[in-house]
Amino acid sequence: MDPRAAVASVFGDGGDETVLEYVAACVDDQFEWGQDAEDAYEAFGEMLVDSGCVPDDEAALDACRRLQRLIKGEDGNAASSGASNFRALEGGPVLLDEMNRVSVHPSEVNKIGKNMIQGLFSGDGSAEEDFSLMTEKDAAKIRKQKERTEKQEMAAFRAHQAEATKALNGMKVQVVRNTGGPAVRDLHLENFSVSNGGAELIENGNCTFAFGRRYGLVGRNGTGKTTLLRHLAQRAIKGIPENCQILHVEQEVVGDNTTAIDAVLECDTERLSLLAEEQELMEKLNASSGTAAVPAADQQHQQQIGAAAAANGTAAAAHGGAANGAAAGVADAGLAQSARLAEVGKRLLEIDAYGAKARAAAILAGLSFTSEMQEKPTKKFSGGWRMRVALARALFVEPDLLLLDEPTNHLDLHAVLWLQDYLLKWPKTLVVVSHAREFLNTVCTDVLHLHSRAITTYRGNYDTFEKTSRERVKNAKAAAEAQDMKRKHMQAFIDKFRYNANRAALVQSRIKALERLADVEVVDVDPTYIFRFPTPPDAASPPILGFTDVEFAYPGGPVLFTDLNFGLDLTSRFAIVGPNGIGKSTLLGLISGELEPTKGHVFRNPKVRLATFSQHHVDGLDLALSPLAYMCKIYPQHKEEVHRGQLSSFGIPADLAAQPMYTLSGGQKSRVAMARVTFTKPHLLLLDEPSNHLDMDAVAALVEGLALFQGGVLMVSHDQHLIESTVDELWAVENGTVKVFHGTFEDYKRRLKLMSRA
Ligand SMILES: Nc1ncnc2c1ncn2[C@@H]1O[C@H](COP(=O)(O)OP(=O)(O)OP(=O)(O)O)[C@@H](O)[C@H]1O
Ligand SMILES: Nc1ncnc2c1ncn2[C@@H]1O[C@H](COP(=O)(O)OP(=O)(O)OP(=O)(O)O)[C@@H](O)[C@H]1O
Known part of the structure; x- marks a missing residue:
């Protein structure tokens, strides 16, 4: 057959x-x-x-x-x-x-x-x-x-995706209220292991999550932070009590006709069903009493409920007085409905049902949703904004253990500052993976360091962790050296007097002492990263790039820029800053030629090679392929060794280069995308949030790599350290144009804070 x-x-x-x-x-x-x-x-x-x-x-x-x-x-x-x-x-x-x-x-x-x-x-x-x-x-x-x-x-990739979707769908984003059992306080997790696709990521791990503390989970890219959060959320680790509600914000909300605010409010299913029941009861009661249906409206609602219930109570009583049996039945039903309505009203008050909308709106507003945006269907938002709705839902739900994975990647500076303040008042336990030093310093009370397949807990914020862990490594190294010296000294004594009968007893005791000498703690030090941006082999002479009276609008959209007039050369180093949605990525698109101005002219020297790196490039990776196969597919005219070299220039060693990309961590994927876009040896690098997903050592390597790079750098970023160490100028996007901001990034942040208070 x-x-x-x-x-x-x-x-x-x-x-x-x-x-x-x-x-x-x-x-x-x-x-x-x-x-x-x-x-x-x-x-x-x-x-x-x-x-x-x-x-x-x-x-x-x-x-x-x-x-x-x-x-x-x-x-x-x-x-x-x-x-x-x-x-x-x-x-x-x-x-x-x-x-x-x-x-x-x-x-x-x-x-x-x-x-x-x-x-x-x-x-x-x-x-x-x-x-x-x-x-x-x-x-x-x-x-x-x-x-x-x-x-x-x-x-294999599809099977992996199906499994991941199944796991995510199993996690309900829903407000759960304690129904009277003992409240969940501290979590003690002991001797647990975490692995992923055969890779052992944590062995004999131990950690405690004390109630009310905020933990920063840090470690190099690919050490297993995301995998650990997933294991916690799926309760794949022993020691998590049944009644502990855990929420891991990992996936954006579904894009459909639900408005952003409703997508948040619908997580409170108890509130929704009580409100629906209340509505139904009022309609029934109003119908039997002959009064008009009372509109449901937050605060006043409660008084109206009371009034409706009272009116119906009177009506029911009047009906009850009638001798007629059928009328008595109706009256009984009315009384029962009134009683239930009162119960529902009481519970609605208990759960602050009427304040919920204001709370959801405040969270969304903090995450930069305007009032109009809050009423827009989720299908109209981009992935990044839908991710923010997911974050808003988690903050609204307030689980016992909130797990956030690099939340600042999706936010503008304004929203990051708001989130920091919000989390500082977080009443329960928080574990947040982040590579953002400022954020970790502000938010965290403790740091969990995932390193060498173990977790070490440090009290204090990120700076304290860094200082303590550096000291720990230094002390461990000094202890190891001292131990080594002692060992050598003893061994020398033994060797010297081994055949000396007068010293036999001493030699014996030294031999025993040498055997007893305990091993000192060995702290593995991470290898140093290097990011190498290839030097363009050819030079391009000015003029390089110039904007003349440029105006831009997306088809059918508002005008985003007018009168853009500026020039760039191969020594330009600047960062574009501004709130979300103002047009920073659009400006990069106009510079790279990905977008054409609707008016005016952009001159680009045809000899200049530009490379753009963005999250879009990371998302566009062919995940079923390995990094090496992917590079070979994109640039088939080059040998495998060349691609291996390019990948290793961005911290992708040979073993990772052979793994399918769906198994790589966020930071590892970012590096592959960076290796890909810089393969053409560009003269100008256009980087859109290049440090997202990269661990701090990788960001340091990126800073060094950019310092050595022989070309121009234009970046969109809100990473203070990256900006301060790599660019000469800030360009602020405001009111449809771009202006040099005369000041430091710190000054810019201060100005933003003042503006948001005004
Ligand atoms: N099938 C597999 N074979 C080998 N290794 C795998 C496999 N699947 C996953 N891994 C490894 O498991 C690790 C999972 O990384 P995870 O995403 O948890 O890291 P992370 O610490 O969150 O990283 P990042 O900081 O980049 O987000 C990666 O190092 C990845 O290469
Ligand atoms: N392809 C597109 N079609 C229509 N409108 C778009 C398109 N891309 C972006 N926009 C809109 O243009 C505006 C500017 O978007 P852009 O992505 O450039 O802003 P941004 O400042 O980079 O934002 P973010 O900080 O969120 O990345 C936004 O209102 C966005 O919704």
Whole structure:
């Protein structure tokens, strides 16, 4: 039977299309599938289960057996001729060049393995030459193998995404009120381990989250901070009480017709259902008393409820006085409804239902949502703004343990300052992952340092942590050196007097002492990062770039800029600052040529190469590929070694370069994007929030890399340290234009604070 028909017959239409395509290709393949159904199960059974094509392993094995029967026939012999056989290939000579590329005999590809086959196709574009050594049929087989590998990678990526979505959907963002049980105070987590995709991230971890304290979780990119937050939120760590509500803000809210304010308010399901019940009761009572329905309106509402209930009580009493049985029934129902209405009203007051809207609006306003924006449907917002709605919901819900992962990445300076103040008054426990020193210093009472697969807790803010941990490393180093000296000294004594009978007793006691000498604490010191921005090999002479009377508006949108007149050269170093949505990224787009002015003219020297880095580039990575495969795909004319070198210039070592990108951490992905955009050796770097996701050592490396870079740098950032250490000038975007801000970033922050108070 034809493999696709066989797959369709076994799985019907229900399964994941990509996975089933892959299965059909495997069935059709002479390389991968061995001799029987068990081999097939080995090859793709797990994938069938993960993708939901079959419910469990047993069903997967059964499906493989059915496939085998359909293709090979009941007796196990091939039911059809040719490609559908399960044959292992005969061997031929394997002639590898120094890069395992050129003379691989295709009939041996199965022995060489998948990675090498990928090597054949990746890199320097010479793969096609290799085909000259092969027959057309063998080349086609290798191509097919490559396609299959890609499909397999895509299927693994999809399965990963499905799992992640399932986990996220399982986390309810909902106000939970204590129903009388003991309140959750401190959390003590002991001897726990955390791993991700086989990578052991924490071993025998211990930490305590004391109620009311605010913990900054810090550590280098990829050490496992996000993974730890996910484990906490999914209660995958022992020791978390059942009644402890944990909320991890990880995903933006869904974009639909719900307004921003309702998206926040709807988390309080008790409030919503009480309000709905109240409305229903009032309508019933009003109908039976003959009065008009009372409109539901926050504060006055309560008095109206009271009035309606009283009116109905009187009406019910009057009705109750009537001798007629039916009327008495109606009166009883009215009384019950009135009583329930009073109960509902009381509970609504208890949970501050009428203040909820004002509270939600204040949170949204703090996160820079204007009143009009609060009433806009969430589908009209960009991802960044929907992320803010998610943050607003979490602050509104106020869980026992709030987990925030780099919250400042989504916010402008104004909103960061507001969030800092808000969190300072946070009444419960907070764990926040951040690489922003100022934010951590302001918000945190304690720092958790994830390092060498262990967590160490430090009392105090980030600066205190840094000082203490530096001292700890220094002391540990001094202790280790002293111990080493002592050891050497003892050993020298032993060696010297080993054969001296007069000193035998002393030597013996030294030997014992040496054995007893305890090991001192060894503190691993992180290797130093280096970010190397390639130097452009060619120079471009002025003029470099100039704006003349530029005006810009997005189609159908308001005019964002008018009369932009400025020039740039290759020594320009400035940061564009301004509130969210004012047009900073748009300005970078106009400079890079990604956007065209609606009026005026932008001159760009055609010899100048520009590179733009933005979150958009990080989001645009092909996550199913490894960084190396991705670079080879984008720049196929260069050799793999060149790409490896470029990736390592941004702190992506060989092992990470080979991992699929969906397994990389946020900071690791940022570096891949940076390696990609700077590969062309640009003269001008346009960087939109380049330090987002990077750990502090990486930001320091970025600062150093930019200092050594032989070209112009224009950045949009709210990272004070980065700005102060890399640029000469601040350009403030205000009132549809850009002006040099004469002052430091600190001055700019002060001005913003004054403006927000005014
Ligand atoms: N399948 C896998 N194989 C190997 N390593 C994996 C796999 N999946 C995830 N990892 C590793 O697990 C780690 C998870 O990182 P995580 O996102 O938790 O780090 P992080 O500390 O939050 O980083 P960042 O500061 O960049 O956000 C990464 O180092 C990643 O490379
Ligand atoms: N492609 C687009 N089409 C229409 N409007 C857009 C588009 N991109 C941005 N805008 C709007 O243009 C305005 C300026 O956006 P821009 O992203 O340049 O601001 P920003 O200052 O960089 O904001 P942020 O600090 O949030 O990144 C915003 O009101 C935004 O909604």
